[in-house]
Amino acid sequence: MYETCLIISGGEFSELPDDIPGPDHVIACDRGWEYAKALGYTPDLIVGDFDSSEIPPEQYNVCRLPVEKDDTDTMHAARTVLKEGCRKAVICCAFGGRLDHTLANIQTGAFLTAGGVETMLTGADSRAVFLTCGETVIPEKAGWSLSVFSLSDRSRGVTIKGTKYECEDIEMTDTYPLGVSNTWAGKEARISVKEGMLLIMLSRECKA
Numbered sequence: 001m002y003e004t005c006l007i008i009s010g011g012e013f014s015e016l017p018d019d020i021p022g023p024d025h026v027i028a029c030d031r032g033w034e035y036a037k038a039l040g041y042t043p044d045l046i047v048g049d050f051d052s053s054e055i056p057p058e059q060y061n062v063c064r065l066p067v068e069k070d071d072t073d074t075m076h077a078a079r080t081v082l083k084e085g086c087r088k089a090v091i092c093c094a095f096g097g098r099l100d101h102t103l104a105n106i107q108t109g110a111f112l113t114a115g116g117v118e119t120m121l122t123g124a125d126s127r128a129v130f131l132t133c134g135e136t137v138i139p140e141k142a143g144w145s146l147s148v149f150s151l152s153d154r155s156r157g158v159t160i161k162g163t164k165y166e167c168e169d170i171e172m173t174d175t176y177p178l179g180v181s182n183t184w185a186g187k188e189a190r191i192s193v194k195e196g197m198l199l200i201m202l203s204r205e206c207k208a
Contacts, residue, residue, distance in 0.1 A: 001085040008032035012096025014124035029073040048073040088118045095123030125204040135192035140184040148179030149199040157194025
C-alpha cells in the first residue's frame with residue numbers, strides 16, 4: 001500500500017507544483033515515461049500501448065497494453081492505484097493536447113474519487129480536485145481563478161464561502177456552468193457538498 005501515487009499522463013508536459021509532496025509510487029503512461037525523465041523520476045511502472053512514444057528500454061517495469069482497448073492508458077494506471085490501495089493520487093501532465101483526452105483524464109479523476117482515493121489533476125495552467133459529500137478548503141492562489149462544476153447530474157447542498165460570488169445550500173447540475181470563473185475574497189475558499197460530486201478547478205488567468 002502506498003500513501004501517494006503520481007500518475008504521469010500524456011498531455012502537455014508541465015512541472016509538478018512546488019506544494020505537492022513527493023510521491024511514494026510513480027506510474028508513467030505511454031509518453032509519460034519520457035516526461036518522467038524530465039521530471040527527475042524513475043517510474044515504478046510504465047503502462048501504455050506506446051502509439052505516441054517509443055517503447056521503453058528493457059530495464060523498466062513495463063505493462064504493454066493493446067492499442068484497441070476500453071481503458072485509456074491513464075485509466076489503466078488508475079485501476080492499478082485502486083488495486084494497490086493508494087490513499088492519494090496526483091495525475092500530472094493531465095491537461096492540454098487533445099480535448100478528448102483531457103476530458104477522459106477528468107473522468108478518470110472522478111473514477112478514483114468515487115473509489116475513495118483523494119485525487120488531484122495538474123497541468124501548466126490548470127489544477128483540479130474532486131469533492132463528494134464533505135468540505136474542502138482551497139487556499140488563495142494569486143493570478144488564478146476558481147471554478148466549481150457538478151460532475152453528477154445533480155449536486156445538492158452546495159455551499160461556497162470566502163469568494164466574490166458565494167452561495168449556500170444550493171443545487172448545481174451538470175448542464176449549467178453556474179460556478180465558473182469565481183475569485184477569492186480572502187485567504188481561502190470553503191466549498192462543501194451534501195450529495196453528488198463536484199469538480200473544483202483552478203485556472204491561471206490569461207495575461208493581456
